[in-house]
Amino acid sequence: MSLTNRYDFVLLFDVKDGNPNGDPDAGNLPRLDAETGHGLVTDVALKRKVRNFVAMTRDQAERDPQPGEKRFEIYVREKAILNRQNQRAYSALKLDAESPEPAPDEAAEKKPAKEKPAKEKKRKGGGDDVNKARDWMCQNFFDVRTFGAVMSIGVNCGQVRGPVQITFARSVDPIIAQEHSITRMAVATEAEAEKQGGDNRTMGRKHTVPYGLYVAHGFVSSFLARQTGFSDADLELLWQALSQMFDHDRSAARGEMATRGLYVFKHESELGNAPAHTLFERIQVVRKADVPRSFADYEVAVNEAELPSGVALLRMV
Incomplete structure (x- = not known):
């Protein structure tokens, strides 16, 4: 069933002795x-965790789906070749991915052929076929119908504007990025072992945040949901993913991460009953300790008094 309400949400999560989102252009220092x-955590990093959660929890159900029930594949996967994913839509719908070229007229035949500039070259697929392929991609890939995707390069499946958008997460307080020396009691090659005389040690560096509490904002549009087929069931899966995604994304680099709060403002109107920023201001995080090192060092104040007419606050965590 298509959505008939607008949603705005606030996501609180924290990290302890870990790196929530390293910057590869800065030696993997916390952003x-x-x-x-x-501190910052990009929207891309948060969406990656949602994708991983959906892929993990829906993998078993998708192994042997009934016809028309395969709805939870992930388009942007690790090591995926996106044009191959796009080609699947044309193959499944038995469409020709090659865009037909118009027949040249007599005058054009007399002129020497000129190669089109690279930006004007035709992409594969065109017209109604692109629309059909785009609909197929939305139906089969959870992240396409949720976050949208640009699928118009190569095998053309068009572009999708997703109904769910998430901002960068920002820490409540400034963070300190600590750098640690680490030792691996092994080397990769025999040449390294001979050079060290059998000591066989490899030195490395690791960056962590002692503690940080982050806040991200999100938005769900029912109008865009109708265009992609994003349903109430998809929305419930999104809330579940945001609530539990860190529990299944453990690694030595990320330390302890957990969702500490998911506050959802549900509007009766599809257009919305109040501006999002005024609702977000109702969730205030106050530091109680001079040097916070745990979630207990903060207090989350939720102002539920006199909510705007037509707005309900749902606490998912």
């Missing part, structure tokens, strides 16, 4: 705002 020192 931060250079002016304020607040």
Whole structure:
């Protein structure tokens, strides 16, 4: 069933002695705002965790689906070749991925052929076939109908604007990125072992945040949901993923991460009954300790008094 309500949500999560989102352009240091020192986690990183959760929890159900029931595949997977994913839509629908070229007229035949500039070259697929392929991709891939995707390069499945959007997460307070030396009691090659005289040690570096509490905002549009087929069941799966995604994404690099709060504002109107920013301001996080090192060092104040007419607050965590 298609959505008939607008949703805005606030996601609180924390990290202890880990790196929530390293920056590969900065030696994998935790991302931060250079002016304020607040920590950042990109929307891409959060969506990756949602994708991984859906792939993990829906994998068994998708192994032997009934016809038309395969709805929870993930389009942007590790090591995926996206044009191969796009080609599946044309193969399943028995469409020709090659866009037909118009027949040249007599005048054009007399002129020497000129190669089109690269940006004007035709993509594979066109017209109604693209629309059919786009609908097929939305139906079969959870992340396409949720977050949207650009699928118009190569095998053309069009572009999808997703109904669910998530902002960068920002830490409540400035963070400190600590750097640690680590030792591996092994080497990769015999040449390294001979060079060390059998000591066989490899030195490395590791970056962590002692503690950080992060806040991200999200939005769900029912109008865009109708265009992609994002349903009430998909929305419930999204809430579940946001609530539990860190529990199944453990690694030595990320330390202890957990969702600490998921506050959802449900609007009766599809257009919305109040501006999102005024609702987000009702969730206030106050530091209780000078140097916070746990979630207990913060207090989350939720102002539920006199909510705007037509808005309900749902606590998922």
